[in-house]
Amino acid sequence: MAFPNQRKRINRASNQIRNLVAETTLHPHDFVAPLFIEDGENIKSEIPSMPGYFRYSLDLIIYEIQELVDVGVQSVLIFVKEGDDKKDNTGAYAAHPGGLMQQSIRAIKAAFPELLVMTDVALDPYSSYGHDGIVDIEKGEIVNDATLLALVKMALSHVEAGADWVAPSDMMDGRIGAIRDAFNLNGYSHKGILAYSAKYASALYGPFRDALDSAPGFGDKKTYQIDPRNRKESVDEAYLDEAEGADMLMVKPGSFYLDIVRDLSHSSNLPVAVYQVSGEYAMIKSAAAQGWLNEHDIMMESLIAVKRAGATVILTYFAKEASKHLIKNYPNS
Numbered sequence: 244m245a246f247p248n249q250r251k252r253i254n255r256a257s258n259q260i261r262n263l264v265a266e267t268t269l270h271p272h273d274f275v276a277p278l279f280i281e282d283g284e285n286i287k288s289e290i291p292s293m294p295g296y297f298r299y300s301l302d303l304i305i306y307e308i309q310e311l312v313d314v315g316v317q318s319v320l321i322f323v324k325e326g327d328d329k330k331d332n333t334g335a336y337a338a339h340p341g342g343l344m345q346q347s348i349r350a351i352k353a354a355f356p357e358l359l360v361m362t363d364v365a366l367d368p369y370s371s372y373g374h375d376g377i378v379d380i381e382k383g384e385i386v387n388d389a390t391l392l393a394l395v396k397m398a399l400s401h402v403e404a405g406a407d408w409v410a411p412s413d414m415m416d417g418r419i420g421a422i423r424d425a426f427n428l429n430g431y432s433h434k435g436i437l438a439y440s441a442k443y444a445s446a447l448y449g450p451f452r453d454a455l456d457s458a459p460g461f462g463d464k465k466t467y468q469i470d471p472r473n474r475k476e477s478v479d480e481a482y483l484d485e486a487e488g489a490d491m492l493m494v495k496p497g498s499f500y501l502d503i504v505r506d507l508s509h510s511s512n513l514p515v516a517v518y519q520v521s522g523e524y525a526m527i528k529s530a531a532a533q534g535w536l537n538e539h540d541i542m543m544e545s546l547i548a549v550k551r552a553g554a555t556v557i558l559t560y561f562a563k564e565a566s567k568h569l570i571k572n573y574p575n576s
């Protein structure tokens with residue numbers, strides 16, 4: 244009988260050798276923590292479909308950010324929930340210098356000058372129709388080019404308030420180029436653009452829309468977000484975003500779209516970010532709450548998986564939890 248010469252189990256035999264040959268590692272610096280902010284004071288309200296994740300008022304978000312910073316997270320992505328009185332079909336309030344987003348950017352940068360502050364750019368929190376762009380009500384269509392102007396104003400108001408990066412998530416054609424031009428012309432050529440290049444029309448955004456009260460009032464987002472049946476379209480979008488001046492590309496959601504992460508990490512030399520979205524978080528949390536999955540292990544495995552697929556940056560609601568674990572286990576890394 245022939246014995247195997249290749250003993251694959253040798254490289255798996257102990258923690259030490261497994262750690263030595265590991266191809267993928269995580270670090271708190273890899274993470275961007277999404278933050279949900281609402282108007283008011285002393286508010287910490289749990290999002291029902293995102294157990295353990297909260298919307299904060301500005302006074303309390305500062306403590307939450309301190310906790311993130313203490314465990315090594317150095318980047319955040321801000322979302323705000325605006326009241327219905329701030330919503331219309333033009334999204335005009337999105338660019339208001341006194342808006343909650345702009346106030347939040349200023350307050351967070353004042354408290355944490357070193358923190359990398361990114362902001363979401365799309366009209367949905369400001370749209371009476373819950374859409375990312377301006378709606379032609381008669382046709383029931385989302386109008387591309389009129390939306391670009393609103394997005395440009397919104398993005399400019401964010402960098403004027405002190406944001407380091409903007410993350411356009413609206414999927415309108417030409418928005419990266421329009422924002423890059425506006426930054427160049429207005430003295431903000433040093434600001435970064437994280438393009439949601441491959442943003443799919445996914446059912447995994449449900450809990451997020453609960454968090455911001457931003458579900459579409461009619462129809463869905465399939466005329467602007469990518470069809471989950473397609474791969475090439477994402478590569479196409481990524482090429483365009485890169486040519487238009489993006490500094491980083493994003494794939495969203497994460498775990499169902501790892502083939503796309505791999506495609507983009509091969510087709511572009513820009514860093515690729517993955518957004519592990521609200522529905523992914525909710526699935527893990529709910530299965531863990533039932534005792535059906537081990538929460539800690541599945542959290543770490545899900546993050547490793549996106550990194551292994553080719554992501555350099557991970558936007559995740561687990562940023563704090565995962566970082567706590569990482570600094571406990573690798574305190575000097």
Ligand code: PBG
Pocket residue numbers: 363365367375412413447448449450451452464519520521522
């Ligand atoms: C807004 C936006 C959405 C998410 C990020 N930015 C929702 C949507 O497109 O409807 C989803 C994030 C998540 O589910 O965690 N354009």
